Amino acid sequence: MQTHPLLHKIRKFLSYRLFTNLMFILLGLIVFGILYGNVKPKPLDISLYEEAPSTIRAPKTLEDKEATEKKKEDAAAQIEKVYSAKEGAVDNAVTLVSSLIDSVLDVKGEFKEVSPEEEAANPKNSQINKQIEELKKRLPDRNDNLVTKSLTDKILESLLSASDTELERVESIVTTQLQVIMQDKVKEEELKEARVNLEQRIKNFTFSGTLSDAAVALGNVAIEPTEYYDEEKTEQLKKQAVKEVQPVKVIDGEVIVEEGDLVTPAIYDTLNDFGMVEEDFSLKPIIGLILFIVVIISSLYYFFYTLEVKEEQKQNYLILTSIVFVISLLIMKITGLLKQLEINDIAFLFPAAFTGMILRILLNERIAMMMVFIIAACASIVFNEEFSGSIDIQVAIYTLFSGVAGIMTLISRNQRTNVLRAGIYVAFVNILIIAFLVLLSDVSYTSTEYIYYLVFALVSGIGSSILTIGFLPFFETGFGILSSMRLVELxxxxxxxxxxxxxxxxxxxxxxxxxxxxxxxxxxxxxxxxxxxxxxxxxxxxxxxxxxxxxxxxxxxxxxxxxxxxxxxxxxxxxxxxxxxxxxxxxxxxxxxxxxxxxxxxxxxxxxxxxxxxxxxxxxxxxxxxxxxxxxxxxxxxxxxxxxxxxxxxxxxxxxxxxxxxxxxxxxxxxxxxxxxxxxxxxxxxxxxxxxxxxxxxxxxxxxxxxxxxxxxxxxxxx
Structure with a gap:
């Protein structure tokens, strides 16, 4: 590759490193200038409670956070409390009643052994009081003090005054009714109802004196929930339900408001989420574009820094790549202006394979492939429907595959007819990619729209080869590039x-x-x-x-x-x-x-x-x-x-x-x-x-x- 005389004169005044750095800075500024119009915020002229001047579609897929949060709350609320079985609850209740009756019998037995003289010396009331005190000492010690609170002195006196036969009957009736009620699963919040039910059942039996109240008291003391609320498992199920909630999204291309419809607060909030109605100037899209350009320039800088060619040839490669890059962006912008004709998906008309094809012929496959990825990323911004912060992934995929197809199908670079043949292959790939994108969206299209897509794919592929052939002589002459086609001609x-x-x-x-x-x-x-x-x-x-x-x-x-x-x-x-x-x-x-x-x-x-x-x-x-x-x-x-x-x-x-x-x-x-x-x-x-x-x-x-x-x-x- 020869150095252009003008470039050679410039290099006399600048060092190679300074010249290269200036080239990267200049390229970054040019790219920024071309893409700025596609990221600059453009708020819609629309107000709340007014009719929409036109049909507005979502420029990108965006999550409706408020609707998603409400959906999560509803999902969590639908989860019922989880209860876990309390192992041995029935046996514990029966055992407690039996233990209390046994304690009463034991105390009664001990006081029967008192001598007649002692019994005569102590009045009956004094004897009962001692038995009650002794029995209280033997009552089970529980954290809730339910036994001592529920079994009053009157209840204990009634039990101590009953005969052994009556006590055994009380034990049998209470334990039997406890088993009947507790086998139906008693939850914590159902415990009060279960005690009422138990009391009714026990009172259906006839007892002497106050033993009926004592039996009820024993049942109330012994009964307990057979299932307890498992807070940990309940929370786990709620978290799982919330996790499974799919975000509520406004899909790319979905109609937000139809022309003539009233702009409700919900619609206005959605438009605001997309940044379509913001009146204040935002620097975020500009900063994002700057970062995007920094990534592009850094990638190019690293690529050319590691390129194993002479410094002068490396700079010629950089200048040539930059010119092709800028030309591609300008063609992209011109194609984007055709959106004013109100033709859907005009981006598919862009000759996406041109960049890769011409760089493969003039330079090599590595540079061509790298620039195809960069051009695809830029296309997603240029064809973003002019809404700040949005990118068009479909256009990026189309541009990427079309560019790669141009490089891969250009097997022989020795004749210009091979470039035309490669353009036809690219057109075929374009048709397949567009078909993939159209069918994947599951949207109904008219026959006219399908014809448009077919024409766009053909024009894009063949147009890429025509542009490649058209620009080749200028680059070969201007940079003294000895391409394979030129060699074959020679x-x-x-x-x-x-x-x-x-x-x-x-x-x-x-x-x-x-x-x-x-x-x-x-x-x-x-x-x-x-x-x-x-x-x-x-x-x-x-x-x-x-x-x-x-x-x-x-x-x-x-x-x-x-x-x-x-x-x-x-x-x-x-x-x-x-x-x-x-x-x-x-x-x-x-x-x-x-x-x-x-x-x-x-x-x-x-x-x-x-x-x-x-x-x-x-x-x-x-x-x-x-x-x-x-x-x-x-x-x-x-x-x-x-x-x-x-x-x-x-x-x-x-x-x-x-x-x-x-x-x-x-x-x-x-x-x-x-x-x-x-x-x-x-x-x-x-x-x-x-x-x-x-x-x-x-x-x-x-x-x-x-x-x-x-x-x-x-x-x-x-x-």
């Missing part, structure tokens, strides 16, 4: 210089084609640009067309003119073919990469034949006088052409070379170049050199393989 035999070489130096032309075959295969073996190597080989010896007969491949049945010339003159003629070729290529305005190959394909190698010829003639000469001026190969492609050029000439001089001879020749030439330091200025590794040697040998073996010698045919008349 490889045509109808190119003036190749036609001149073919007609005036056919031997050189044939040699160039053979070298091109060798170099292309070797470059592809190590991942270098095989097409550039091939086309570069076609032009690398074009300087020989100036004096074709001074080169052996063009000397057919004529005397070698070098036999009658001094070594110095021959040296000058041979060496000049590299500089002459570079001058001719510059005159015809061929790309710099091709000129560099013509100038560097011999590096600074020594013209050994004429050097030693001069030495044999006794002349005092130095090696520097018989070396090509260079420079040495600067790229892998040029270095491989350097090897392939010498290898082809050396093998061609052999008569029916064997595989062993070819292998030895290739190894010797590579070793000679290494020892001579010809590859010191390019990044060709020794590992790659081994692959290059293997590829050259395979290609040469295919060209110079042994052939069957056919028997000479005799004329039938001679038989």
């Amino acid at each position: 490889s045509s035999p109808n190119q003036p210089l190749l036609k001149k070489l073919l007609t005036e130096a056919p031997g050189t032309y044939h040699h160039s084609v053979m070298v091109a075959n060798l170099a292309e295969s070797a470059c592809e073996a190590i991942g270098a640009n095989g097409l550039l190597a091939r086309v570069g080989c076609y032009y690398h010896d074009v300087g020989k067309s100036k004096r074709p007969h001074f080169f052996i491949e063009n000397q057919m049945n004529i005397e070698n003119p070098h036999d009658r010339m001094t070594p110095e003159t021959s040296r000058t003629i041979i060496i000049d073919h590299a500089t002459d070729g570079a001058d001719m290529l510059r005159k015809h305005k061929l790309p710099k990469e091709i000129i560099d190959i013509a100038e560097q394909h011999h590096g600074t190698t020594l013209l050994k034949y004429f050097y030693y010829k001069a030495k044999e003639q006794g002349k005092d000469v130095s090696e520097e006088e018989y070396r090509y001026p260079g420079p040495k190969p600067q790229t892998k492609e040029t270095a491989i052409i350097n090897i392939a050029d010498s290898v082809e000439a050396a093998v061609r001089s052999k008569t029916s070379p064997t595989q062993e001879e070819i292998r030895n020749l290739v190894a010797a030439i590579v070793k000679d170049r290494l020892n001579d330091g010809q590859f010191n200025e390019c990044d060709l590794s020794l590992k790659e050199l081994e692959k290059v040697k293997k590829s050259l040998c395979e290609t040469l073996n295919g060209i110079y393989h042994p052939r069957i010698e056919y028997p000479e045919l005799k004329d039938k008349g001679e038989e």
